[in-house]
Amino acid sequence: MSNTPVSFYPQFAVYSCLFCLSLSFSPHSETLQEYGSKMVELSKRIVEAVLMSLGDGYERKFNESEFNNCQGYLRLVNYSPPECVEDEEVEGLGMHTDMSCITIVYQDEIGGLQMRSKGGEWIDITPCEGTLVVNIGDLMQGWSNGRLRSSEHRVVLKRFVNRLSLAFFWCFEDEKVVLAPDEIVGEGNSRIYKPFVCLEYLKFRESNEEGKYEKVGYTVKDFAALKLEMK
Numbered sequence: 001m002s003n004t005p006v007s008f009y010p011q012f013a014v015y016s017c018l019f020c021l022s023l024s025f026s027p028h029s030e031t032l033q034e035y036g037s038k039m040v041e042l043s044k045r046i047v048e049a050v051l052m053s054l055g056d057g058y059e060r061k062f063n064e065s066e067f068n069n070c071q072g073y074l075r076l077v078n079y080s081p082p083e084c085v086e087d088e089e090v091e092g093l094g095m096h097t098d099m100s101c102i103t104i105v106y107q108d109e110i111g112g113l114q115m116r117s118k119g120g121e122w123i124d125i126t127p128c129e130g131t132l133v134v135n136i137g138d139l140m141q142g143w144s145n146g147r148l149r150s151s152e153h154r155v156v157l158k159r160f161v162n163r164l165s166l167a168f169f170w171c172f173e174d175e176k177v178v179l180a181p182d183e184i185v186g187e188g189n190s191r192i193y194k195p196f197v198c199l200e201y202l203k204f205r206e207s208n209e210e211g212k213y214e215k216v217g218y219t220v221k222d223f224a225a226l227k228l229e230m231k
């Protein structure tokens with residue numbers, strides 16, 4: 001991994017809410033179990049890199065103490081081709097943010113994954129062989145006191161063929177209290193989220209019609225914000 005080029009999309013450079021990793025493997029040649037194990041290792045290293053980006057030596061300071069009990073969930077989604085041809089594109093998965101610390105996404109060559117820029121435009125994430133997409137999720141947004149932004153994304157189906165994706169969600173353990181450490185908040189800055197229990201947030205998203213999986217209506221800022229965030 002140390003030699004793996006990590007390139008940031010310029011429009012996300014400030015928030016690092018999405019980046020691409022070039023890797024020489026293909027999920028087609030592995031069992032899901034092997035793939036999952038690799039994702040666990042990769043997630044740990046990505047979290048380390050993310051922590052480094054937040055502050056000097058923070059990977060040593062916080063990786064073990066805060067992220068050691070993370071759990072991974074792998075979701076394989078097969079999108080059937082849209083039946084209706086009236087629209088140019090059909091939403092296969094509505095706009096949402098992930099309820100994870102980070103998510104690693106493999107999409108096949110059909111494409112369709114899109115990220116929303118801060119300005120609200122949809123940006124195609126064009127599939128590229130051997131490349132995975134990494135999203136920052138809501139839990140990391142909460143834990144980093146909003147320094148990292150959970151990415152808003154969706155899937156649009158533009159072609160009349162099956163599409164396959166594998167999303168690996170790397171999450172805090174259910175009972176974890178998500179609270180940004182003082183160093184992450186930084187001296188002179190205000191804390192923008194109150195502490196919350198991870199499972200309670202997941203329940204909030206699942207029970208609240210607006211906060212449900214495919215809706216971005218309510219996310220971590222609606223659940224735990226101490227004051228209105230500047231958009």
Ligand SMILES: O=C(O)CCC(=O)C(=O)O
Binds near residue numbers: 077106153164
């Ligand atoms: O199918 C994809 O490319 C993305 C899937 C996704 O965003 C998700 O499962 O949360």
Ligand SMILES: [Fe+2]
Binds near residue numbers: 096097098103153167
């Ligand atoms: Fe997602």
